[in-house]
Amino acid sequence: MLARLLKKPFVRAYATNNQLFLSKDVSKDIPTHELFQKLGFTKQPSSGLVHWLPLGLRILRNVENIIHTEMRRVDAEEVALSSLSAAALWKTTGRWDNRELFKLQDAKGADYCLAPTCEEEITDIVKAHVGSYKDLPLIMYQVARKYRDEKRPRAGLLRGREFLMKDAYSFDVSETHALVTYDKVYGAYKAIFRTLKIPFAIAEADTGDIGGSLSHEWHYVHHSGEDSLFTCSSCGSTSNIEKTLALPEVDSVPVDTAEVRYFLNESKDTLVALYYPVGRTLVPLFLKEEIPDLNTKSTLTDEETLAKFMEGEEIIGKSIIRVMDARLHDRTILPDFPVPFQRGSFTTLTGLPLVEAREGEVCYKCEEGRLERQKAIEVGHTFFLGTRYSAPLNATFTNEFGKPELMSMGCYGIGVSRIIAAIAEVTRDMEGFVWPATIAPFQVTIIEGPGKNYQQTVAMMDGVAQSLKEGGITVNRDFRPLERFGLGKKIRDSNLIGVPLVVIAGKALPRLEIEVRGKRWEQKETYLWQELRARKQEAWQWEVSEVKGREKHIVHVDGFVEVVQALLKDM
Ligand SMILES: [Zn+2]
Structure with missing residues (x-):
């Protein structure tokens, strides 16, 4: 039993944080980055740096997997570049003087930086490998640690000195082709954000330091955000403050x-x-x-x-x-x-x-709508770069007439650690985190409640947990002794770390209770579970109720896995 306990990062995290659980709504006053640390998701050894602990890393890996899936779908090739980048390339593109570049010297006095993005390095690589127009288009990407000599690192994961980013770069034979690729990656971004479930905003953006002429920012609207977006009430166009006319x-x-x-x-x-x-x-x-x-x-x-x-x-x-x-x-x-x-x-x-622009002014685009201003957290950025980097780095290919031509580029970033911080900020409530099912550290917590025969219940739930895992669902078993950690506390703890569903096995066996913690972000006529219930209500003795504002299902173990899958799909 002890070995089993120690295998659970979940339980270990709690064991060191018991003081947090004195009060039911204790999480409401804690800044989100502190909640991450108190619950054992991350640890910040010093300002701007983050260690990912098992619970947090589970979320991180889930986000990465979603990104990998969608990037592969648009034929992006994964690479892993060195974090250290020699100064020469940066001087060629004029970016060496950026004050946020994390610079360092080796023992011989040679200058390097810890890469914040990789336009220079990747262009240099592609330039060496691409000869003919037949080698293009090309999209390369990586999910890697990036660095920024942040003078005022912000709370936790939102603005760190080291952060995890997905950066992608595209190379095409012409601007026209590059814009087609841009649209393709734009589509992949939409798919990524839809899988993450939380409503998002896409804003036209200024191209800033990276350069180029077409750019979009990807945001979560939230009052704590540092960015401002304007949306037109008539034509619906959204842009950031640097771009709103x-x-x-x-x-x-x-x-x-x-x-x-x-x-x-x-x-x-x-x-x-x-x-x-x-x-x-x-x-x-x-x-x-x-x-x-x-x-x-x-x-x-x-x-x-x-x-x-x-x-x-x-x-x-x-x-x-x-x-x-x-x-x-x-x-x-x-x-x-x-x-x-x-x-x-x-x-x-x-x-x-x-x-x-100011709130209430008139949209310059349609000259009709009123501009509404919202605060937002930026989590992604897509740029059409054109020849901003291929020109100084002389990245050419041979066109069909045998003549050299500059490649046309795009670059595309998603702040992976930042998106987790932003989702936490946007979704958390009085009871703690509320993760979308697609990235939650666990999707289901199983608790053996008081019942006739505890050992029998555990044995039965071993089988249920196995079926859930086979159905692609991540399961957390809370084996802490009921005498010390009551049922209510176990449920609260699961809710606190943001597991979408809590399953209680006990008195109602062979029926199981499911308490819904996750949120449904999309308004639908009927959710998947409702369609399923219309067909299976009787067969699975499926009851639904609302207890203290929380949705509760009681369902026979025979239909349990399918019900859980259906519930999670919309969260
Ligand atoms: Zn408008």
Whole structure:
């Protein structure tokens, strides 16, 4: 018996955490990352680092398996790259100076980083192996530990210095083909997120540091999230705050006073003055479509920008563009224009969105809907990269005419440890974790309750547990002595670690009781178990009731495995 007990990570975790179980609703006040540690899912040896313990690792492996299944379905090849990456490649792509890169030197003074992503390394590998257009398309992926020299590591798994990530990279002969591949991986992501059951949001996103021109973020909407998403009430488009273009609220009072910021185009012969409402956050990037060569990354002050523009004797050949935010009107007071100019020597653009959107403003895309703002936790990101990496690394293939051409790329990440933290955050309640059945550390807890013959019950449940396992269901047996750990406490403990179903064998034998802890995230007319019950209610003496807000099934052992399978399918 003792050996059996020790084999159970579940029971061991409890043995060291008894103080947690004094009160039924103790978990409600504990931050999620602490709950992970208190329940023995993880241990954090220091800020930003995480050890995965048996209970947590079960969830991690389940998430990984879902990812592997869907990535294989789109013919992605798995690789495992070294965590150490030499500086040279990073310098070639201009990413070595990133302050969050975890850098280190070997004894000879050579520079390395602990890889946060692998665009450089994978492109270098593919470049060496791909010769002809016939070798493409190619998707490569891995699930691996990644690193980031996070200056302010956040609670637990959400923002660590070491984290687990699925990163995938695609290589194609052209942009058109690369976008087809992008859609394919996008589809795989949808399948992954659907298997995880929790409602998710896909947001159009800015391409940021990784570069490229098409990108989506994958989010769980939750008030604790650090990201903001805007969704249009009319066209339904969702985008993150860096990408949301908005027009002023209907009937809003036009703004009377404006601020201005000055920018130059790349060739420094056009001065762009951006006028926007006082106190709002300017996003010059929004002008990328109107003025494609606008240098939005400039760190110059306005004085420096103006001085640069005025360099040289002649202002002839230079132009000025004034851009008015849509929230201004023709009587808005503008700051004085500090550069001498001839009337007619400048262009004015009006009615454009220049500042960060606010809740209630009008969607720029359809010009009809109202924008709603929600907080969200980002857990995945997909990028179309084009030649952002293949160009500097000269990753070419030979096209059908024998000429070299740059490969067109995409990259696709899912934060594996982060998604677990996010799901925990979104789903936990007063009683603890509530894992989706597809990733729960166990899907069913079996408890032998008080009954006529305990030994007989255990023997019978050995058989039941075996059938469950054969049916692909993970089972946790709670063998702690009933005299010390009462039935109620055992049920609470199972609920606390988030096992979707608790089975109690005892008084009702040969019928078994099933208490439902898991949630049904999708609203359906009829759930699978209801369809099954319509056919089998009598044969399996199947009763359903609700006790203190909790769904309870009593079913004959003959139909038990099928009932459990049906219940889990919708959780
Ligand atoms: Zn819209």
